[in-house]
Amino acid sequence: MLTVNAIAATSATDPLVRTTIQRRDLGPRDVLIEIRYAGICHSDIHTVRGEWGEVPYPLTVGHEIVGQVTEVGAEVSKHAVGDRVGVGCMVNSCRECDNCKAGQEQYCLNGNTGTYASVDADGTITQGGYSTHVVVDEDFVLRVPVSIPYEKAAPLLCAGITTYSPLSHWKAGPGTKVAVVGMGGLGHMAVKIAAAMGAEVTVLSQTLGKKDDGLAFGARDYHATSDPATFEALRNGFDLIINTVSAPIDMAAYLGLLRLDGTLVSVGAPPQPLPVPVFALFGNRRSFAGSSIGGIAETQEMLDFCAERGIAPEVEVIGADAVNEAYERVLKSDVRYRFVIDVDSLR
Ligand code: NAP
Ligand code: ZN
Numbered sequence: 037m038l039t040v041n042a043i044a045a046t047s048a049t050d051p052l053v054r055t056t057i058q059r060r061d062l063g064p065r066d067v068l069i070e071i072r073y074a075g076i077c078h079s080d081i082h083t084v085r086g087e088w089g090e091v092p093y094p095l096t097v098g099h100e101i102v103g104q105v106t107e108v109g110a111e112v113s114k115h116a117v118g119d120r121v122g123v124g125c126m127v128n129s130c131r132e133c134d135n136c137k138a139g140q141e142q143y144c145l146n147g148n149t150g151t152y153a154s155v156d157a158d159g160t161i162t163q164g165g166y167s168t169h170v171v172v173d174e175d176f177v178l179r180v181p182v183s184i185p186y187e188k189a190a191p192l193l194c195a196g197i198t199t200y201s202p203l204s205h206w207k208a209g210p211g212t213k214v215a216v217v218g219m220g221g222l223g224h225m226a227v228k229i230a231a232a233m234g235a236e237v238t239v240l241s242q243t244l245g246k247k248d249d250g251l252a253f254g255a256r257d258y259h260a261t262s263d264p265a266t267f268e269a270l271r272n273g274f275d276l277i278i279n280t281v282s283a284p285i286d287m288a289a290y291l292g293l294l295r296l297d298g299t300l301v302s303v304g305a306p307p308q309p310l311p312v313p314v315f316a317l318f319g320n321r322r323s324f325a326g327s328s329i330g331g332i333a334e335t336q337e338m339l340d341f342c343a344e345r346g347i348a349p350e351v352e353v354i355g356a357d358a359v360n361e362a363y364e365r366v367l368k369s370d371v372r373y374r375f376v377i378d379v380d381s382l383r
Protein backbone atom coordinates (compact mmCIF):
# COMPACT_ATOMS: atom_id res chain seq x y z
CA MET A 37 0.00 0.00 0.00
CA LEU A 38 1.07 3.54 -0.72
CA THR A 39 0.05 6.33 1.66
CA VAL A 40 -0.46 9.59 -0.22
CA ASN A 41 -1.50 13.15 0.61
CA ALA A 42 -5.05 14.12 -0.31
CA ILE A 43 -7.99 16.39 0.45
CA ALA A 44 -11.15 14.76 1.77
CA ALA A 45 -14.71 15.57 2.72
CA THR A 46 -15.66 14.28 6.16
CA SER A 47 -19.34 15.25 6.12
CA ALA A 48 -21.91 17.01 3.94
CA THR A 49 -21.40 20.30 5.73
CA ASP A 50 -17.81 20.52 6.97
CA PRO A 51 -15.07 22.01 4.79
CA LEU A 52 -12.76 19.63 2.94
CA VAL A 53 -9.54 18.97 4.86
CA ARG A 54 -6.03 17.73 4.18
CA THR A 55 -5.54 14.07 4.98
CA THR A 56 -3.77 10.94 3.75
CA ILE A 57 -5.32 8.05 1.82
CA GLN A 58 -4.15 4.60 0.71
CA ARG A 59 -3.45 3.52 -2.85
CA ARG A 60 -3.28 -0.19 -3.63
CA ASP A 61 -0.04 -1.93 -4.54
CA LEU A 62 0.49 -2.04 -8.28
CA GLY A 63 -1.21 -5.04 -9.93
CA PRO A 64 0.18 -6.48 -13.18
CA ARG A 65 -2.16 -4.31 -15.30
CA ASP A 66 -2.01 -1.19 -13.13
CA VAL A 67 -0.38 2.16 -13.73
CA LEU A 68 0.87 4.45 -10.94
CA ILE A 69 0.25 8.09 -11.81
CA GLU A 70 1.83 11.07 -10.10
CA ILE A 71 -1.03 13.53 -10.31
CA ARG A 72 -0.16 17.08 -11.41
CA TYR A 73 -3.59 18.71 -11.67
CA ALA A 74 -7.17 17.82 -10.75
CA GLY A 75 -10.20 19.74 -11.96
CA ILE A 76 -13.16 20.65 -9.76
CA CYS A 77 -16.40 19.41 -11.32
CA HIS A 78 -19.81 20.44 -9.98
CA SER A 79 -20.44 16.68 -9.57
CA ASP A 80 -17.74 16.68 -6.86
CA ILE A 81 -19.80 19.27 -5.00
CA HIS A 82 -23.15 17.47 -5.49
CA THR A 83 -21.44 14.32 -4.18
CA VAL A 84 -19.63 15.62 -1.10
CA ARG A 85 -22.68 17.60 -0.01
CA GLY A 86 -24.76 14.42 -0.10
CA GLU A 87 -27.12 15.80 -2.76
CA TRP A 88 -27.06 12.60 -4.81
CA GLY A 89 -27.45 10.17 -1.92
CA GLU A 90 -25.42 8.56 0.79
CA VAL A 91 -21.69 9.23 0.84
CA PRO A 92 -18.96 6.93 2.22
CA TYR A 93 -17.14 9.60 4.28
CA PRO A 94 -14.30 10.36 4.51
CA LEU A 95 -14.16 10.72 0.73
CA THR A 96 -11.63 12.19 -1.67
CA VAL A 97 -13.36 13.33 -4.85
CA GLY A 98 -11.97 14.52 -8.20
CA HIS A 99 -12.40 12.87 -11.61
CA GLU A 100 -10.53 15.23 -13.89
CA ILE A 101 -7.06 13.88 -13.31
CA VAL A 102 -3.82 14.43 -15.23
CA GLY A 103 -0.26 13.54 -14.44
CA GLN A 104 2.71 11.42 -15.31
CA VAL A 105 3.19 7.67 -15.20
CA THR A 106 5.83 6.81 -12.60
CA GLU A 107 5.53 3.01 -12.46
CA VAL A 108 3.79 0.28 -14.46
CA GLY A 109 2.76 -3.29 -13.65
CA ALA A 110 4.51 -6.23 -15.34
CA GLU A 111 1.81 -6.75 -18.00
CA VAL A 112 1.11 -3.11 -18.87
CA SER A 113 1.49 -2.45 -22.60
CA LYS A 114 -0.44 0.75 -23.28
CA HIS A 115 1.50 3.18 -21.08
CA ALA A 116 5.12 3.67 -20.07
CA VAL A 117 6.96 5.50 -17.31
CA GLY A 118 7.09 9.20 -18.15
CA ASP A 119 3.91 9.24 -20.27
CA ARG A 120 1.46 12.14 -19.88
CA VAL A 121 -1.85 10.58 -18.96
CA GLY A 122 -5.33 11.31 -17.70
CA VAL A 123 -8.12 9.59 -15.79
CA GLY A 124 -11.77 10.61 -15.94
CA CYS A 125 -14.91 9.49 -14.15
CA MET A 126 -14.43 5.70 -14.42
CA VAL A 127 -11.60 3.41 -13.37
CA ASN A 128 -13.14 0.07 -14.39
CA SER A 129 -16.22 -1.69 -15.75
CA CYS A 130 -17.32 -5.29 -16.24
CA ARG A 131 -15.93 -5.43 -19.83
CA GLU A 132 -18.39 -8.25 -20.67
CA CYS A 133 -21.85 -6.70 -20.98
CA ASP A 134 -23.25 -5.53 -24.31
CA ASN A 135 -22.58 -1.89 -23.52
CA CYS A 136 -18.97 -2.49 -22.46
CA LYS A 137 -18.39 -4.57 -25.60
CA ALA A 138 -19.79 -1.66 -27.62
CA GLY A 139 -17.21 0.67 -26.06
CA GLN A 140 -19.85 2.38 -23.93
CA GLU A 141 -18.32 1.52 -20.56
CA GLN A 142 -20.03 4.54 -19.01
CA TYR A 143 -23.28 2.63 -19.48
CA CYS A 144 -21.91 -0.70 -18.15
CA LEU A 145 -24.96 -2.83 -17.37
CA ASN A 146 -23.24 -4.10 -14.24
CA GLY A 147 -22.31 -0.60 -13.14
CA ASN A 148 -18.93 0.90 -13.95
CA THR A 149 -16.47 1.59 -11.13
CA GLY A 150 -16.49 5.32 -10.50
CA THR A 151 -13.21 7.10 -9.86
CA TYR A 152 -14.50 7.90 -6.39
CA ALA A 153 -17.22 6.64 -4.03
CA SER A 154 -17.49 3.26 -5.82
CA VAL A 155 -16.76 -0.16 -4.39
CA ASP A 156 -13.56 -1.41 -6.03
CA ALA A 157 -12.76 -5.04 -6.92
CA ASP A 158 -10.91 -5.44 -3.59
CA GLY A 159 -13.91 -4.14 -1.62
CA THR A 160 -12.36 -0.77 -0.78
CA ILE A 161 -14.03 2.54 -1.70
CA THR A 162 -12.40 4.29 -4.66
CA GLN A 163 -10.84 7.68 -3.92
CA GLY A 164 -10.52 10.44 -6.47
CA GLY A 165 -8.00 12.86 -7.83
CA TYR A 166 -7.59 15.55 -5.16
CA SER A 167 -4.47 13.61 -4.17
CA THR A 168 -0.85 13.22 -5.17
CA HIS A 169 -1.02 9.74 -6.74
CA VAL A 170 -3.52 7.24 -8.09
CA VAL A 171 -3.32 3.61 -9.21
CA VAL A 172 -5.55 2.75 -12.20
CA ASP A 173 -6.00 -0.19 -14.56
CA GLU A 174 -4.23 0.69 -17.81
CA ASP A 175 -7.40 0.31 -19.90
CA PHE A 176 -8.97 3.27 -18.09
CA VAL A 177 -5.96 5.55 -18.51
CA LEU A 178 -6.00 8.05 -21.40
CA ARG A 179 -3.10 9.52 -23.37
CA VAL A 180 -2.86 13.30 -23.02
CA PRO A 181 -1.53 14.89 -26.23
CA VAL A 182 1.66 16.92 -25.69
CA SER A 183 0.16 20.07 -27.17
CA ILE A 184 -2.35 20.39 -24.32
CA PRO A 185 -0.77 21.78 -21.13
CA TYR A 186 -1.41 19.58 -18.11
CA GLU A 187 -3.63 22.06 -16.26
CA LYS A 188 -5.81 22.60 -19.31
CA ALA A 189 -6.05 18.90 -20.06
CA ALA A 190 -7.57 18.08 -16.68
CA PRO A 191 -11.11 19.44 -17.30
CA LEU A 192 -11.31 17.58 -20.61
CA LEU A 193 -11.50 14.29 -18.68
CA CYS A 194 -15.03 15.12 -17.52
CA ALA A 195 -16.29 18.49 -18.80
CA GLY A 196 -14.76 17.81 -22.23
CA ILE A 197 -16.03 14.29 -22.78
CA THR A 198 -19.45 14.93 -21.22
CA THR A 199 -20.17 17.62 -23.80
CA TYR A 200 -18.29 16.05 -26.74
CA SER A 201 -20.23 12.78 -26.47
CA PRO A 202 -23.79 14.16 -26.96
CA LEU A 203 -22.61 16.73 -29.52
CA SER A 204 -21.08 13.89 -31.50
CA HIS A 205 -23.98 11.46 -30.96
CA TRP A 206 -26.63 13.99 -32.02
CA LYS A 207 -24.42 15.11 -34.92
CA ALA A 208 -23.69 18.75 -34.19
CA GLY A 209 -22.01 20.10 -37.29
CA PRO A 210 -22.34 22.40 -40.26
CA GLY A 211 -25.98 23.34 -40.75
CA THR A 212 -27.10 22.48 -37.23
CA LYS A 213 -28.16 25.04 -34.65
CA VAL A 214 -27.04 24.17 -31.13
CA ALA A 215 -27.95 25.97 -27.90
CA VAL A 216 -25.89 25.53 -24.75
CA VAL A 217 -27.71 26.25 -21.51
CA GLY A 218 -25.43 27.41 -18.66
CA MET A 219 -21.87 28.51 -19.37
CA GLY A 220 -19.84 27.06 -16.52
CA GLY A 221 -17.30 24.24 -16.69
CA LEU A 222 -19.28 21.94 -18.99
CA GLY A 223 -21.06 24.74 -20.81
CA HIS A 224 -17.97 26.61 -21.96
CA MET A 225 -16.51 23.36 -23.32
CA ALA A 226 -19.79 22.61 -25.09
CA VAL A 227 -19.55 26.00 -26.82
CA LYS A 228 -15.96 25.47 -27.91
CA ILE A 229 -16.48 21.89 -29.09
CA ALA A 230 -19.78 22.52 -30.89
CA ALA A 231 -18.26 25.52 -32.68
CA ALA A 232 -15.22 23.42 -33.67
CA MET A 233 -17.58 20.76 -35.05
CA GLY A 234 -19.02 23.47 -37.30
CA ALA A 235 -22.38 24.02 -35.60
CA GLU A 236 -23.97 27.43 -35.18
CA VAL A 237 -23.89 27.92 -31.40
CA THR A 238 -26.06 30.06 -29.13
CA VAL A 239 -25.41 30.43 -25.41
CA LEU A 240 -28.35 30.65 -23.03
CA SER A 241 -26.98 32.02 -19.77
CA GLN A 242 -28.74 33.53 -16.78
CA THR A 243 -27.37 36.99 -17.64
CA LEU A 244 -25.35 38.67 -20.39
CA GLY A 245 -22.37 39.01 -18.00
CA LYS A 246 -20.21 36.48 -19.90
CA LYS A 247 -21.34 37.39 -23.43
CA ASP A 248 -17.92 38.55 -24.67
CA ASP A 249 -16.37 35.30 -23.46
CA GLY A 250 -19.09 33.19 -25.08
CA LEU A 251 -18.59 34.87 -28.44
CA ALA A 252 -14.81 34.47 -28.09
CA PHE A 253 -15.32 30.73 -27.42
CA GLY A 254 -17.07 30.47 -30.80
CA ALA A 255 -20.76 31.19 -30.12
CA ARG A 256 -22.63 33.11 -32.81
CA ASP A 257 -25.29 34.40 -30.42
CA TYR A 258 -25.81 34.85 -26.66
CA HIS A 259 -29.05 35.42 -24.74
CA ALA A 260 -30.08 35.95 -21.13
CA THR A 261 -32.57 33.41 -19.81
CA SER A 262 -33.64 35.91 -17.11
CA ASP A 263 -35.32 37.84 -19.95
CA PRO A 264 -38.64 36.21 -20.97
CA ALA A 265 -38.27 37.77 -24.44
CA THR A 266 -35.43 35.27 -25.08
CA PHE A 267 -37.90 32.38 -25.13
CA GLU A 268 -40.16 34.18 -27.63
CA ALA A 269 -37.32 35.29 -29.89
CA LEU A 270 -35.73 31.82 -30.11
CA ARG A 271 -38.90 29.68 -30.26
CA ASN A 272 -38.66 26.64 -32.60
CA GLY A 273 -35.03 27.60 -33.33
CA PHE A 274 -32.66 24.75 -32.41
CA ASP A 275 -31.84 21.23 -33.55
CA LEU A 276 -30.03 20.42 -30.32
CA ILE A 277 -29.98 21.92 -26.85
CA ILE A 278 -27.29 20.84 -24.39
CA ASN A 279 -28.45 21.61 -20.86
CA THR A 280 -25.52 21.86 -18.46
CA VAL A 281 -27.36 23.51 -15.57
CA SER A 282 -26.76 22.04 -12.12
CA ALA A 283 -30.27 23.05 -10.91
CA PRO A 284 -33.75 22.30 -12.30
CA ILE A 285 -34.84 24.39 -15.31
CA ASP A 286 -38.30 25.14 -16.72
CA MET A 287 -38.49 22.26 -19.19
CA ALA A 288 -41.52 23.52 -21.09
CA ALA A 289 -39.82 26.84 -21.81
CA TYR A 290 -36.62 25.22 -23.10
CA LEU A 291 -38.34 22.44 -25.08
CA GLY A 292 -40.26 25.18 -26.88
CA LEU A 293 -36.96 26.31 -28.37
CA LEU A 294 -36.56 23.06 -30.36
CA ARG A 295 -37.45 22.88 -34.04
CA LEU A 296 -38.87 19.78 -35.80
CA ASP A 297 -37.26 16.58 -34.46
CA GLY A 298 -35.03 18.58 -32.16
CA THR A 299 -33.56 17.10 -28.97
CA LEU A 300 -32.85 18.61 -25.58
CA VAL A 301 -30.08 16.64 -23.90
CA SER A 302 -29.55 17.08 -20.21
CA VAL A 303 -26.04 16.53 -18.96
CA GLY A 304 -26.70 18.74 -15.94
CA ALA A 305 -27.52 16.52 -12.97
CA PRO A 306 -29.59 18.40 -10.39
CA PRO A 307 -30.66 16.27 -7.45
CA GLN A 308 -34.29 17.20 -8.11
CA PRO A 309 -36.36 15.74 -11.01
CA LEU A 310 -36.80 17.69 -14.26
CA PRO A 311 -40.56 17.44 -14.88
CA VAL A 312 -41.45 17.31 -18.58
CA PRO A 313 -44.94 18.33 -19.74
CA VAL A 314 -45.67 15.89 -22.58
CA PHE A 315 -47.44 18.52 -24.65
CA ALA A 316 -44.12 20.36 -24.89
CA LEU A 317 -42.78 17.22 -26.62
CA PHE A 318 -45.74 16.80 -28.99
CA GLY A 319 -45.08 20.08 -30.79
CA ASN A 320 -42.32 19.57 -33.36
CA ARG A 321 -41.96 15.86 -32.34
CA ARG A 322 -39.35 16.90 -29.78
CA SER A 323 -37.16 14.58 -27.70
CA PHE A 324 -35.76 14.88 -24.21
CA ALA A 325 -32.63 12.83 -23.53
CA GLY A 326 -29.85 12.39 -21.03
CA SER A 327 -26.18 11.63 -21.57
CA SER A 328 -23.48 10.44 -19.18
CA ILE A 329 -19.77 11.20 -19.76
CA GLY A 330 -18.43 9.05 -22.66
CA GLY A 331 -16.68 5.75 -23.34
CA ILE A 332 -12.93 5.28 -23.02
CA ALA A 333 -12.24 5.19 -26.77
CA GLU A 334 -14.49 8.20 -27.26
CA THR A 335 -12.63 10.06 -24.49
CA GLN A 336 -9.36 9.45 -26.34
CA GLU A 337 -11.02 10.63 -29.56
CA MET A 338 -12.12 13.83 -27.76
CA LEU A 339 -8.61 14.49 -26.39
CA ASP A 340 -7.13 14.05 -29.86
CA PHE A 341 -9.89 16.22 -31.40
CA CYS A 342 -9.17 19.03 -28.91
CA ALA A 343 -5.43 18.78 -29.56
CA GLU A 344 -5.91 18.89 -33.35
CA ARG A 345 -8.31 21.82 -33.19
CA GLY A 346 -6.35 23.71 -30.54
CA ILE A 347 -9.30 23.68 -28.13
CA ALA A 348 -8.68 23.83 -24.40
CA PRO A 349 -10.65 24.78 -21.31
CA GLU A 350 -10.25 28.14 -19.58
CA VAL A 351 -8.87 27.36 -16.14
CA GLU A 352 -8.17 29.06 -12.85
CA VAL A 353 -5.37 27.19 -11.09
CA ILE A 354 -5.63 27.11 -7.31
CA GLY A 355 -3.71 25.61 -4.39
CA ALA A 356 -5.14 22.82 -2.26
CA ASP A 357 -6.13 25.22 0.52
CA ALA A 358 -8.38 27.24 -1.81
CA VAL A 359 -10.71 24.34 -2.64
CA ASN A 360 -13.46 25.24 -0.16
CA GLU A 361 -13.54 28.82 -1.42
CA ALA A 362 -13.61 27.55 -5.01
CA TYR A 363 -16.65 25.38 -4.18
CA GLU A 364 -18.49 28.47 -2.92
CA ARG A 365 -17.63 30.34 -6.10
CA VAL A 366 -18.83 27.46 -8.33
CA LEU A 367 -22.13 27.46 -6.41
CA LYS A 368 -22.52 31.17 -7.19
CA SER A 369 -21.82 30.58 -10.92
CA ASP A 370 -18.65 32.59 -10.34
CA VAL A 371 -16.28 30.30 -12.22
CA ARG A 372 -14.19 31.27 -15.26
CA TYR A 373 -14.51 28.49 -16.29
CA ARG A 374 -12.97 25.60 -14.38
CA PHE A 375 -11.04 25.53 -11.13
CA VAL A 376 -8.06 23.21 -11.32
CA ILE A 377 -6.06 22.18 -8.25
CA ASP A 378 -2.28 22.35 -8.58
CA VAL A 379 -1.53 19.07 -6.84
CA ASP A 380 2.08 20.11 -6.17
CA SER A 381 0.54 22.16 -3.33
CA LEU A 382 -0.38 18.84 -1.65
CA ARG A 383 3.11 17.34 -1.71
P1 NAP B 1 -20.85 24.66 -13.21
O1 NAP B 1 -19.46 25.00 -13.62
O2 NAP B 1 -21.35 25.12 -11.88
O3 NAP B 1 -21.83 25.20 -14.37
C1 NAP B 1 -23.22 25.18 -14.27
C2 NAP B 1 -23.77 26.45 -14.90
O4 NAP B 1 -25.19 26.37 -14.86
C3 NAP B 1 -23.43 27.72 -14.16
O5 NAP B 1 -22.18 28.25 -14.53
C4 NAP B 1 -24.56 28.63 -14.57
O6 NAP B 1 -24.30 29.14 -15.88
C5 NAP B 1 -25.73 27.68 -14.70
N1 NAP B 1 -26.55 27.67 -13.48
C6 NAP B 1 -26.18 27.33 -12.22
N2 NAP B 1 -27.23 27.41 -11.37
C7 NAP B 1 -28.29 27.80 -12.12
C8 NAP B 1 -29.66 28.03 -11.81
N3 NAP B 1 -30.13 27.90 -10.56
N4 NAP B 1 -30.47 28.38 -12.83
C9 NAP B 1 -30.00 28.52 -14.08
N5 NAP B 1 -28.71 28.32 -14.42
C10 NAP B 1 -27.88 27.97 -13.44
O7 NAP B 1 -21.06 23.09 -13.20
P2 NAP B 1 -20.43 21.97 -14.17
O8 NAP B 1 -19.24 21.39 -13.51
O9 NAP B 1 -20.35 22.49 -15.54
O10 NAP B 1 -21.57 20.83 -14.08
C11 NAP B 1 -22.87 21.13 -14.52
C12 NAP B 1 -23.82 20.00 -14.18
O11 NAP B 1 -23.47 18.85 -14.96
C13 NAP B 1 -23.76 19.52 -12.73
O12 NAP B 1 -25.08 19.18 -12.31
C14 NAP B 1 -22.90 18.28 -12.80
O13 NAP B 1 -23.14 17.37 -11.76
C15 NAP B 1 -23.35 17.73 -14.11
N6 NAP B 1 -22.42 16.78 -14.75
C16 NAP B 1 -22.96 15.73 -15.41
C17 NAP B 1 -22.13 14.85 -16.09
C18 NAP B 1 -22.73 13.75 -16.90
O14 NAP B 1 -22.05 12.77 -17.17
N7 NAP B 1 -23.96 13.87 -17.33
C19 NAP B 1 -20.76 15.03 -16.05
C20 NAP B 1 -20.24 16.13 -15.38
C21 NAP B 1 -21.07 17.01 -14.73
P3 NAP B 1 -24.63 30.66 -16.28
O15 NAP B 1 -23.89 31.49 -15.28
O16 NAP B 1 -24.11 30.77 -17.66
O17 NAP B 1 -26.10 30.82 -16.20
ZN1 ZN C 1 -17.48 15.65 -13.59
Ligand code: ZN
Binds near residue numbers: 130131133135144147
Ligand atom coordinates in the same frame (compact mmCIF):
# COMPACT_ATOMS: atom_id res chain seq x y z
ZN1 ZN D 1 -20.23 -3.78 -18.53
